[in-house]
Amino acid sequence: MKPLRVTLRSMNVTEPTSSSNGFAIRAERVCRHYKMGEALIRAVDDISLQIGTGEFLALLGASGSGKSTLLNLMAGLDRPSSGAILALGRDLATMSSQDLAAHRNRTIGIVFQSFQLLPRMTLEENVELPLRLAEVPRADRPARVHEALERVGLAARTRHRPTELSGGEQQRAAIARALVNQPMILLADEPTGNLDSKTGEEIMSLIAQIHRPPSGPGRTIVMVTHERVLAERYADRIVTLSDGAISREERLR
C-alpha cells in the first residue's frame, strides 16, 4: 500500500464558540419525522448526543436505522422536526438557509459514499468549487487546491476528470474537496461503501491521518458506516442506531 503523506500545516480552522463547551456537535432530543402516505416515519427519534472536539465518532447501524439522516441533520442539509443540533455552539435548527449554506461551506466538510464529484469538471475544478462558493480570491485558489490535492496524493492528477480515476482516487479527491476550506468537522457517509476492502483501508487510513495528523491540530470526524471492523479500528467511539434511536454506545479510546 502506497503511504499517503498528509500535510496539515496551514490549518486555519474555525474556532469553536465559547458556548460549545468543548463539543464540536451536540444533538439535544433531536427528532426527524416525516410522513409517507398515512404512515409517520420516525427516521431520527429523540436522539441526544455529544461529540467532542477532535473526536472520531462512528455511527453504526443497519440500513434505515437513521444514521445517514442524523448525519444530514449535523451537516445542515436537513432540519430536525424538533430538538436542537448545535455545531460549534450554534443551533442549526434556528439558522437561516443562508447561514446553513455558510455552515456547510466553512464549518464542515462532507464525503459521500458515491463520491459526488461533478463528472464534467476536472479534479482541480471540483476541488475549487467550495472556494468559489466561499468567494475566496481567485489568486489564492490554485495554491489551496494544489495543497488539498497534494494532501490526498493526487497532485499529479489535477487535470483529470473523475471518470478517468479509480474509485479510491475519486474518494480521495472528494476528501480533498471536503477539506479545501479547512473545516473543523469532517462528516463521512459510508466513505468506503463503494470501494473494495483494500482501497477502503487506504481511505480509512487517510481519514485517520486527517483526524490525527503528525503535526498540528486534528479534526472532528463523524463517520457513518456499517462495517464494524473499520469502526473499531479507527474510531474513538461507536454509537449504534436502531429504528432512529441510539441502541448502544461504546467508547474505544
Add this chain to the structure above:
Amino acid sequence: MKLGDLTELAARNLREAVLRNSLTTLGISVGVASLVALLSLGVGLQQLVDRSVARAGLFDTISVRSRQSSPFGQPGGGRRNPRDAADAAPPRPLDDAARKEIAALPNVLEVNPEIRFTAEARREPISQLAMVAGMASSSESSGTLDGLNGHFFSGPNAEEAILQGDLAKRLLDAGQAPASLLGQEITLRFAQRQALPPPSQQAPTDAPNQAVGPDEEAMGFSIVPSEKKFLVVGVTPASDSGSGQVGFNNAGIYLPLAIAEKLQVVQQGDLRDVSRSSASAGVRYAALNIRAASPTAVAQIESSVIHMGFAAFSLIDVTRNLRTFFAIFDMFLGIFGSLALAVASLGIINTLVMAILERRREIGVLKALGAADRDVRQLFFAEAGVMGLVGGVFGVLLGWAIGRAIQLATMIYLKRQGMNPPNIWSVPWWLVLGAIAFAVVVSLASGIYPASRAARLDPVEALRYE
C-alpha cells in the same frame, strides 16, 4: 458567489449541452431578428417621410394670408387654423408694412411673397400651360431641388428659369431627354396687371404698358397679355423618379423671386381687392411665406403672426400627427416582432427546466458544498442571461442582414421599374442596444420559474437522485 464565477460556471454549463442550448439561443436570435427587421423598417420609413418633408421645407415654413381674403380665416372658407379663432387681432391687409413687421419677428430668417400664376410656356412650335412660381435664393441651399440637372439661378435678377422634368418633356419632341432643354430659351405668356393712374392724370392713350409704382395712389388696374423670354438653366427630375421638388410650392416653372415680382402678374385676390372699398394704396400680397430659423420656432412665430391679425398655416400640426402615427406603427411592429421572442422565451423555460432535471444531483452537490439557494438561483439566471445576451447579439446581426436583404430587394425592384429607390431601412444604435437589452430581460424573466425551482430543491433528495 462572485459574478465572475457565476458567469464562468454558467458558460461551462451551457457548453455542456451545446446543441440544445444553441438551438434555444437560435430561437432567441430569430425572435430578436424579427423585432429588429420590423422596427428597422418602421424607423426607415419614418426617416424617409421626415427627410421628404424636411427637404420640401415643410417643417420650417409658415404660409401667411390676410384674413380679409384668406380661405383660412373665413367661416366655411377652406382650411381653418384652430388658433385663428381664439385671441386673434382684427384682420389687417397683407402689405409691405406687414411684411416688414413679420420679418422683424424673432427667429424669422426671411419673408417672401408667394407668387404663383398660370402662364403659357412656349418653345416653338410647342406650347403648354404651366404653373409658374417665384423661388427665393435660399432654396438653393435648402435642398428643395434635389437631383437638379443644370444649375440654380445665376443671380436674383437673372432672367432664367428652372423647369420641372415632366413639363420639359412636354415641351420637347418625343424621345428627347428633358436635359436637352438646358441652355435654350422659352417664352412665357401671362396676364399682367397694369395700375390705372388717378382720374386727374388719366389719359387712356398714355403709356398703356407703364405700371403704377407700389406707393402711388391707384384707382385700379387693367389686365393685359404680356410675354417674356427666359433661359432654361435647370431641369428637375421627372415626378415618377421619386425625387425632385415636393411640397406646397410645387410648380412646373420656377423663376427667381425678384423677377417674378417685377412681372406684375395678376394674382388670385387682385379682383377682390379692387372691389373692396379699402383697397387704396400700395402692394397687396396674396400670401407671404416665412422661413423660420428652426422647426421648433414655427409654433411661436405662427402664434405671433395670428396675434398681428393674419391667418397663418404650417404643417407642424400635420407632422406631429405623422409622428404619432409612426409611433403607433412602430409599436405594432414591435408587438409583432416580439411574438417570436415570446415563443423563444418558452424555449428558454423548457431548456432550463430540462437542465434542472438533468443536473438535479449537481445542484444537490453544490448545496452540500455550501451553495445557498440564492447562488443556485443566480446560476440559472446567469445561464438564462448568457443565452439572452448571445441570442440578442446574433439576433441583431441576423435582423440587420434581413433588413439589408429587404432593402436590396426593394432597390432591385424599384430600379427595374425605372424609379429611384429610397432608403427604407435604418438600424439606429438605440434599436441595437434596446433589442439586446430586451432579449436579456425576456430571457431573465423566462429564467425566473426554473431558477426558483432549482433553488428550492431539497439537497438530500437531489443527492439521492440517479
